[in-house]
Every structure is written in C-alpha cells, then in structure tokens.
Amino acid sequence: MPPPSRPRKRSRGGRATEAAAAEADALMSLPRDVLDEILTRLGILDAVRTSALSRAWRRRWEALPSLDLSFPGRLEDDKGAPKGLGGVDSILLRWPGRVRLFRAAGIDEHYAGRVHDWLHVLARRAVEILDLDFDRGFPALPTSVFSCRRLTSLSLFGCAIPLLPPGVVAFPELTKLSLVNVRLPDYGEYLLEEIIDASPLLDFLVLTDVSFGGDYIREWVIQAPNLTHLTISSEINYGWVLEELTSLRSAVIDLWDFVVDSKFAKFLLGVVQVRKLLVVTCNATSGAMIPEIHLCTFHNLKSLKLYMHFCDQPPIMLAFCLLKSSPNLEKLKIEIYYDEEQIFEADKEFQNALWTDGMCANLQAVQMTGINWRRNEMVFIELILSKAKLLHTLSISHGEKIVMPSEDALNELLRYKRASAEAQVLFKGKAEEYY
Secondary structure (H helix, E strand, O other): OOOOOOOOOOOHHHHHHHHHHHHHHHHOOOOHHHHHHHHHHHOHHHHHHHHHOOHHHOOHHHHOOEEEEEEOOOOEOOOOOEHHHHOHHHHHOOOOOEEEEEEEEEEOOOOHHHHHHHHHHHHHOOOOEEEEEEOOOOOEOOHHHHHOOOOOEEEEEOOEOOOOOOOOOOOOOOOEEEEEOOEEEEOHHHHHHHHHHOOOOOOEEEEEOOEEEOOOOOOEEEEOOOOOEEEEEOOOOOOEEEEOOOOOOEEEEEOHHHHHOOOHHHHHHHHOOOOEEEEEOOOOOOOOOOOOOOOOOOOOOOEEEEEEOOOOHHHHHHHHHHHHOOOOOOEEEEEEOOOOOOOOOOOHHHHHHHOOOOOOOOOOEEEEEEEOOOHHHHHHHHHHHHHOOOOOEEEEEEOOOOOOOHHHHHHHHHOOOOOOOOOEEEEEEEOOOOO
C-alpha cells in the first residue's frame, strides 16, 4: 500500500499572491465612490494593473466615471519609442467613458501622426485638461484640437498652432492657457487674440517663446477681464497690447531688450493693478541705453521679484524706477544672473541720486540671491539698510564668482548704518541652483 501523499507546501510567492487577492476583494466592499477615488489617485497605468488582482477587479477600472490619463515620454524601450506613449491607443480607445485630463509628454515623430486621432477621441470624451509636449521639430498641431470645446485648461509645448477653422469659436470654457515654445502662422497674433477674446473665463495665461509668422510685427490686444495671472516671456516684442486686465493679481515679464525701450512704461500700465510682479532685466543687451522712464504707480504691489545684475546701468536704473513706483512694496527679492565683470560703476553718489523720498517706505523683507560681493551690489545693500525704516530682514546668499572672501564682505556689511533698529542680516551661504 503506497504511503499517503503529503500536502504540498504553498510557495511564499503563492501565499503573497493569495494575500494580495484577499486584500483586493476586501477593498471591493468599500463604497463605490471610495473605490473610484482610490483608482483615480493611482494613475492610469497602475489602475489598469489592478486587473490582475482578482476576477472581481478584472474590468473594475473601466467602470470609473472619468479618467485622468498621463503618459510620460521619457522612458525608452528597445526601439527608442517612449514606453508611456505606446499605451495611449490601447487605453484611450478601449476606455468608453469620460476623460477629464489627458497629458502626453515627449511626443516625437513616432507619435505626432497619432495626435489627430487622439484629439477626435478626446473631444468625444469631453476632455477638460489637455497638456501636449512635443519632442522636436515643431510639428503642426491638428485642427481637431479646436473640437475639444469642453477644455478648461490647454498647455502646449514645441508645436505649430494651426489657423482656426472658419465659423469655429475656440474653447469657450477655457480658464488656463499655457503656450511655451510654440509657433503661429502669418497673422497668428490675430488668431491668439481671437482665442483669448472667445474665452471669457480665462484667468491664467502663459506666453513663453511664442513666435509669429510674417514679415513685420502687428499690434494685437490681450483683453481678458477675469485674468488673474499673466506671464509673457519673449526675445522680441511681438506687439502685445494689454487692455482691461482689471482682475490681474500677478505677472511675470521677461521681454529682453524691450525692458529698456521707451514703450515699456506704456506696456507696464496694463499690469499696474498687480500685487505680485516678477521682471527679468538680466537679458537686456549689455550697454543698452535706457531712457528716462516714468512708470505708472503700482499702488497694489506688495511683492516684487527681479532677475537682474548690478554690472551695467540698464538693470540698475530699471530696478530703481520700479522701487520708486511701488510705494506700498513690502517684499523685494533679487536673483542675480551675470558671470562677467562689472562694466559700469554705480557708486554711492550715483545710487543715492536715484533714491527719492518715499521709496521703500513700507519695505519689510529683502532677499538677495547669487550676489558676488561686487561694489555695486554692496552699495545697493548699504543704501537699502540706511533708507528702509521698516525693514526687519535682509537675507543674502552668494553666487559662484565672489570677488572677495565672504567673511570680509559680511564684516563690511555689518558696519553699515541701519534705518530700522529691527533690521537683521541673515547670511545663507552659497546659493543653490535657481532659475
């Protein structure tokens, strides 16, 4: 008689699989809206992987009321095509429900031709947030993007935007528009003007390195009464005219040489109501002549940030113009970007002559990042300490190319007179990477 067979031992892997399945089945007892929230937070790739947990989970992700689809394009397979984008067709075409968000990064030549079909499907799925990042070559964005009429947020990078088809009103529900490194055709400025004008709910607008076709620059209007934030960054002044931005609260302005143009004051009039303002002046051509600028008064401005340097006259002059025009300023941040030698001497006499009564009367905190202890920088610090009566904090960190030991610079700085008895100087050491 053969001996009785011993029961087989389950492997650790088998026990772990059973345990995972048991936990998954326990999760199924949760309320439907809780399960939906869990799967949505997982992200689409992990949500699809839950199909392997048990039979009950096999198609659970397909029952979600809506999906957020995000496909990174940085991971590469053996053929060089992004792995993440390879799943768009299988997931997007299989999914029957609504897609709230669709994000695809690193779209290269392998997938640029598929974008037209994706957009048609997304329009039918009532997509609200669309973020497309193209890898290279400025491929033409299909006109099917204008069929996504439920969009509340549109972000585009590295593509060419087509003309609006006749009779189409683009994106009436749009609240956020971000265009970075994109090209528009001839008369594209009027296309952009029309898109903004047709988006009455728009409250966030970013235009960075947006270029227009054609032989000459035409003025066009940015008119958005509900806009709360505006970013404009460009090497060339493409004729921006700002009108009726009555709700604007913050702005970022980086217009290279245009910041020393006589028309810049008129441009700033369009953002006069902001509470937070960032102005980049470090890109202005060295030695550019700055006219006598009479800026509007920024009565609401509480926080000013400047990307600048103290090595030449234009950025120094503009910094003083902005300080003079901001009577209620409380916070000033200066990040310094310049590795060359100081070519203009803005000594104590020069900077004192730029100071006017009432400047920095409400200034409480100053932060300077990346200074190199150059003489012009030290004079500015001394001036702020000696004039700002409500100052309580001056925070400093130095850059890569300091011209004197930090200990010597700090000893000199600590000898400066202070208009505020509460003013403290905080040294943060070497600045970390920024900008």
